[in-house]
Amino acid sequence: MISQKAKYALRALLALARAPHDSAVSIAQIADEQSIPKKFLEQILLELKHHGLVESRRGKAGGYSLFRPADTISFGEVLRIIDGPIAPLPCLSRMAYRRCADCGDEASCEVRRVFSRVAEETRDVLDRTSIASALGRTLADIAPDRYGIQAR
Amino acid sequence: MISQKAKYALRALLALARAPHDSAVSIAQIADEQSIPKKFLEQILLELKHHGLVESRRGKAGGYSLFRPADTISFGEVLRIIDGPIAPLPCLSRMAYRRCADCGDEASCEVRRVFSRVAEETRDVLDRTSIASALGRTLADIAPDRYGIQAR
DNA sequence: CAAATCTATACTCACCTTATAGAGTAAGTA
DNA sequence: TACTTACTCTATAAGGTGAGTATAGATTTG
Structure with missing residues (x-):
């Protein structure tokens, strides 16, 4: 489950992306439109x-x-900014790798092997989907690399 | 991130699957082999x-x-037994659906649309991978339906 | 200057995670 | 039968996390 905070962050970014270019949107307006507690949204x-x-x-x-x-x-x-690592296991995170204390050998860990596939699929979706493409008005899904979306 | 408890559960099941058929393995032995706190493993x-x-x-x-x-x-x-719903959003869970309080219309929710793809991929891996197939000694990956692995 | 707005830090409070403790129950065994 | 081993169940507790609130301050513009 992603946190409520991350959901708010995404909704706020989507709202900003929908706004006319270069016009500032106040916290109060976003909070109101998206039903987000104002002070929390400030943070x-x-x-x-x-x-x-x-x-x-x-x-x-x-x-x-x-x-x-x-x-x-x-x-x-x-x-990654709001919730931290996406990986389902610490030993699969690229941004915050941590060895599992109780795991003898990573290479032969069955749990790790299975979840590495989950991690891969998840990153595939999340790193290839941009705020713009979620709004359905861009080419970023077709050639994301060209737009500098973070590589997996 | 999956919980430590779920990781322990999977490791314990893998250990049981490796044991000779129909022979009971004591909690103490599993706890010892897998470095799992014994009383926690009991639960x-x-x-x-x-x-x-x-x-x-x-x-x-x-x-x-x-x-x-x-x-x-x-x-x-x-x-699902140990950690509860797998879905990244409550409104995407099949076992414990809950509407997002702050979401006006699910059908047009961009966040939901993106994460539904994540959920699908994740379920694809997790529901098609069995304890046996993780050990690499079964056909369940090839024809999982025949083996009664829970459908997505 | 006043009003609107953002900036920053501290704090609360309930719930979850990860265990630990201890008494109880059942099954085999000397 | 008494003993030992092992599972069963409930309770409890320390520590962390999530989801905000509160309070005070700093900037900008009209």
Whole structure:
């Protein structure tokens, strides 16, 4: 299960992607539209900003907007920022590998072998699907590499 | 991430599947071999027993053994027993569907659409892989339906 | 300056995970 | 029968995580 927070993050990014280009959308507006607790959403957007996915303008008429084109932001990237590793086992994570303390030999671990297939399929979907392609208005699914979507 | 408990459960079942047919293996032996805390493993095996995956004999020379053939026990079934739903979103679970409170319309939810593909791929692997096939000694991967592995 | 808005950190609170403890029950065995 | 081994069940607890709230502050623009 992905966290509620990650779901909010994705919904917020989708909302920003739908907004007219270069127009800032206020936290309040997104929170209201998407039924996300406002203060919680503030934290989430701040985190996405720290990771360079969105930018913000302060003051009256301020708000958030995407910092990168919507077809260069993959679901996988967002999930890794908010929820951490996607892999089903620590010993299968690329961003935060950790050996399983109780596993004698990784190469012969049956559990690992099975879940590595799960991990592969999951990354396949999440790293190839961008915010734009989820909205169904891009070519990123067809040639994602060209758009700089993070490689698996 | 799957839970430590689920990993223990799978490892215990794999150990039972490796044991000579119809011979009971004691909790202590499995715990020792697999480096699983004994009292914790007791709980896990008991739970698997209640769900009809293993059987037990008490007394001296007692222990656990598989109740069903190893190629009829899928990874998915074990995970659902120990960790609950496999789906990445409550609104995608077949065993425990729950509408997302904050989602207006499921049919048009982009997040749901993307993760339904993840769920499908994941189930594909987990429900088609059995304890036996993980050990690499069965035909269940080739014709799983014939062996009664739970359909997706 | 005032209002709207973002920035940052700290805090709560319930629930889940990962066990551990201990008393009880059953089956074989000397 | 008494003893030993092993499974059965319930309770409990420490620690972590998830999902927010609260509070205070900093910027920008009108």
